[in-house]
Amino acid sequence: MSFDIDVSHRRGGVVVGAAFQSGAGSTVLFGPSGVGKTSLLMMIAGLLRPDRGRICVAGRPLFDADRRINIAPEHRRAGVVFQDPRLFPHLSVRRNLLYGADGPTTLAEIATRLDIAHLLDRWPRTLSGGEARRVAIGRALLRKPDFLLLDEPLSSLDRTRREEAMQVIERVRDDMRLPMLIVTHDPEEAERLGGDQIIRL
Amino acid sequence: MSFDIDVSHRRGGVVVGAAFQSGAGSTVLFGPSGVGKTSLLMMIAGLLRPDRGRICVAGRPLFDADRRINIAPEHRRAGVVFQDPRLFPHLSVRRNLLYGADGPTTLAEIATRLDIAHLLDRWPRTLSGGEARRVAIGRALLRKPDFLLLDEPLSSLDRTRREEAMQVIERVRDDMRLPMLIVTHDPEEAERLGGDQIIRL
Amino acid sequence: MTDELQAIVRLSLLIGGVATIGTLPIAFALAWLLARGRFPGKILLDGIVHLPLVVPPVVTGWLLLLAFAPTGPLGNLLERWFGVSILFRWTGAAVAAAIMALPLMVRAIRLSIEGVDQRLEQAARTLGAGPWRTFATITLPLALPGILAAAMLGFARSLGEFGATITFVSNVPGETQTLPLAIYAALQRPGGEAMVWKLAAISIMLSLVALIVSELLGRRQGRRLHVL
Amino acid sequence: MTDELQAIVRLSLLIGGVATIGTLPIAFALAWLLARGRFPGKILLDGIVHLPLVVPPVVTGWLLLLAFAPTGPLGNLLERWFGVSILFRWTGAAVAAAIMALPLMVRAIRLSIEGVDQRLEQAARTLGAGPWRTFATITLPLALPGILAAAMLGFARSLGEFGATITFVSNVPGETQTLPLAIYAALQRPGGEAMVWKLAAISIMLSLVALIVSELLGRRQGRRLHVL
Amino acid sequence: AAQRAPLVLAAASMQEALSAAADEWAKQGHGRPVLSFAASSALARQAAAGAPADLFLSADQEWMDDLEKRGLLVAGTRADLVGNRLVVVAAPGQQAVVALRGKALGQRLAKGRLAMADPDAVPAGRYGKAALGRLGAWDTVAPRVIRAENVRAALALVQRGAAPYGIVYGTDARLAPELRVAGVFPPKSHAPIVYPLARLKSGRSGEAEQFRRFLLSDRGRQIMRRFGFTNP
């Protein structure tokens, strides 16, 4: 089982959360704006503490309120693409990409596939919206994560770049057989990346 | 003629810019990531000074390097939705929406149509990605602009919200006959909002 | 608290308050210039603003004395235009406190102006706000935590100012004898320790109150700006 | 410049440098606690840190004297454990300068830590960086402009420190006689003005150099962070 | 109409004595004079800048000379108010009597320090340096000297045990009963220690002259003596 999740968390007046289990490969998270998709991803990444419940990814318990398990975010080995790029403004694109990497082994390959090889020596603030998004995807992949959490990773990308990025993600999913949770509003994207595992919040 | 534009600007190593004229109604700006769509919108809004050329919207010259015309951004009467929401963090959602408005006349209507009426008393940092985007759209519309510049306004919105926002924008376009320049990567959106006026960069 | 003590405290608060409030707009203008301006001689201006920090207070006091003496350039002007002199007056003590507080206030405000995201100012401009309205409704409130910190720093520094004050406007009870000067006087008396402790306790309490107020105001402001 | 002057300048730089560098980590730790910590008594800690700013320098010097005198609690310890005394030594002057500079440095650093976007720190955590690496590679560099400003402020303040130094470690030529103390001595003599001007010019120049260096470093750092 | 009370600029070491005199004066039905105590140098500079003060009471002649040269004194009003003695005080536990002539003091100090006001700037220090020089003690003592900002700071250093011995005025020593006077400098070993008083031209009070005379009167001097000052 990839994701085995049952959590809830009170934010302001509303309670967000979800309970689902999903099989190997990727799972798509679908739901209206404000329903709590980002919150759920943050809980799985370890950045938002659930009020109750448990989180288990690929058989590894990451959080369990009852058993007092709460793995620190840096030990969860998640590859997270945030809804906003969150690039480090004081590091070059290259050093952003390598921040979580063990070595520069696959930098060139991933940079080429995401069409950001020409941007490596630039500063984040000079990137266009789509360029920043691709760097954020690259950074999460280069970390060699155990699983991926992608919050609308392909928004603000044009057709070609979207296709390229989607192929990179698919390769990671298929070659490395990584569990993957993807938030998207695009049915076509959902279909292709999630197959039949679609969770509606 | 809605937009009559011929500008260029050097950014780092590349020169971005465009030259086109478009008729009444809305025009869609289409092009790969990093080609200069956002830069062009910033030039029309008056936030980035072109190195050369001229900008004329609905017959009004906003910038002309040769005639030394350069209207200040606050007098261009543009309604801008930026690629990132850029909400004012120290103002409530309500005061964000009303920041450029003459009076609260249409606040309730637009808030309802954009499904943000329940968020009016919240602070921007508590909004989800799609909620913030809708507030940004509402803020630009409430300014009662002479023309609209929308940088991927519907990304990160789910189907329903996207449909609602699209209808609001269409109404503004049709009822008030506002010139409108929209950046989008979605062909369906392009088709519906831009009709046949599609500029490819 | 005796009447005499009360008078000293009132005077200190008056001088500190006037110095802080009077300096705030000047400090803000300078901070703005230094944060946003691009002009030749900017580093020089920065240097001049910092002088009261490096030059020993007694020297600052002495220079103020030279400037505001009846024959000095500023004293002469004040005398001719308004017929007043600030020598030996509480106004002079406020001037000394203000000058000593200025560099601290400018630094704090400058840091916070530099922290304001200029893309928000751009958004305000497109919403029809001219440079002034943008400044008043976006830049100023976003820089407010720093401005509060600056006011607090300035007030605290004013309450503690000693060297420049005693050199410039002397140690006149009821007019220029602030808490630090009274403490100094007590410290000069062998056996004056009890008085020193009492006065020091009062000035510590005053500044703690100022601190707590600015801290609470700053928190209220900060809560809105920062992601929890 | 005469040998004597050179010695004074060297001593001032030594004391200012040691005070600044020594205080920086302490100031940073305190600023961190105040910016990020949530603990009871936080405002109290804030207040204590600010004390040297409000309490007149002579009183601070006097308190230091009480503490470090051979019979004082700290002086006693130093004497027994290490067999040293910092009274009348340049190390004592550095301690006085450090204490006076501390509140300024804490404020500047605190403002810049509060300005660091914590969402970036979160991103670093998901990329495998533990709290320490996150701190060293994200928080620290992003707060660097403020830290530079703090170091510069602290250094300038140390160069100008007078009241606490002379009260605590007196005016020993070659050991504790820094520029301000030399200036003060010259100011005590009728006709000492020429010497005052010369010494003041030197201290102004020193701090302008420090200022320009920190300004240029800060700019280089700032360029990366801010949208032009 | 109520008379405007005089503003007196006075050397810090006169604090207790002059305050007592002012109280006495006020008891006689006058407005209490306003007294501003600071270092003589600071006060002299303020007077020289034309600050509106009525009387100046300096701790030494030099600053008064300076003002006189500048023509800021009302002619004929300068007079020496009081005199003082210079003594060596010893911290508790130190040998209570020490010879001031020759190397005795230097040897007694050994590794300890001698606290005194700055011998190159502050009056008390200059007197001390001159006296030690005349007595042949300066050369051995000089390396052990701690220069304080003023006499009272030097006194505090001895009181705190930071220095075993200190050179202060006789009046200061009286205010610190826990310290012993270990030696008194012979008056001939230094220039006479006198506190000159004069009226300033910038003064605005009508009572300044009267108060000046009161201070110089027998009654005034009697009060000064109570605090250990001598006749000039």
Ligand SMILES: Nc1ncnc2c1ncn2[C@@H]1O[C@H](COP(=O)(O)OP(=O)(O)OP(=O)(O)O)[C@@H](O)[C@H]1O
């Ligand atoms: N300061 C700069 N230095 C160098 N290059 C820059 C700078 N600012 C922008 N650019 C480049 O200018 C180009 C145009 O950027 P712009 O943001 O207009 O692209 P865009 O068409 O909006 O792209 P997207 O669809 O990804 O948002 C990009 O290639 C970007 O990298």
Ligand SMILES: Nc1ncnc2c1ncn2[C@@H]1O[C@H](COP(=O)(O)OP(=O)(O)OP(=O)(O)O)[C@@H](O)[C@H]1O
């Ligand atoms: N501090 C807060 N106070 C009140 N409500 C909050 C707070 N933080 C988040 N929320 C609310 O929690 C809900 C879930 O937010 P979340 O960001 O998870 O939504 P989402 O599903 O990712 O939406 P989107 O598709 O728009 O990004 C939203 O309704 C949001 O307004």
Ligand code: MOO
């Ligand atoms: O002016 Mo004083 O009283 O010698 O220190």
Ligand SMILES: [Mg+2]
């Ligand atoms: Mg979201």
Ligand SMILES: [Mg+2]
């Ligand atoms: Mg763009």
